[in-house]
Amino acid sequence: MLTHSDIWAAIDRLARENGLTTSGLARRSGLDPTTFNRSKRMTRDGKARWPSTESISKVLDATGVGLGHFVSLVGVVDGRLYGRTLPLAKLPDLQTGAHFDPDGRPKGARWDAMVPPDMADPHAFAVEIVGDDLEPVYHDGDIVIASPAAKARRGDRILLRMRDDTVLLRRLLRQTARQIEVQVLTDGQAVNSVSADGVVLLARIIASVSAG
Secondary structure: OHHHHHHHHHHHHHHHHHHOOHHHHHHHOOOOOOOOOOOHHHOOOOOEEEOOHHHHHHHEEEEEEEHHHHHHOEEOOOOOOOOEEEEEEHHHHHHHHHOOOOOOOOOOOOOOEEOOOOEOOOEEEEOOOOOOOOOOOOOOOOOOEEOOOOOOOOOOEEEEEOOOOOOOEEEEEEEEEOOOEEEEOOOOOOOOEEHHEEEEEEEEEEEEOOOO
């Protein structure tokens, strides 16, 4: 059941996501700076008060996020997400250049959706494997979940999106400020380096769902 505190907490989290206090978020949204103050969350007789739909609409417009993302923040508990869906796209479709914004976050209506395992990254997304190119590591129809926020370490499987919109699934071997050394998942001998300047997104694969 949705409660007053759930909605207020989502506003607080949205403010933190944007590096703002709730007063700063209200100000950016063209609202009175005290709109989201703790004192405004209760009536004088002690009853819980809902934030207005107008104030929420202005906040979403000011921060550039959609209602779906705001709803996902309602489900955050101790930094983890519950009751949300992940953007889902097929691996070959990611190479069209129309699925990500300049910050590497999923955008637009080309994404499908799936219910994920619990996780903390609000910008995680899911990718469906197509074909047998990645066997025996991944099979046709398998789904991998990639997290841009998760720190990738040596040996981790990662998703790389290049400036030319090429998308690669690899194993991370070494990363410096200039080069990223990776290994082909299906061939332990195939190692190559890519220029860090040519990579616009490096997301760690944090989970996978078997098609079987």
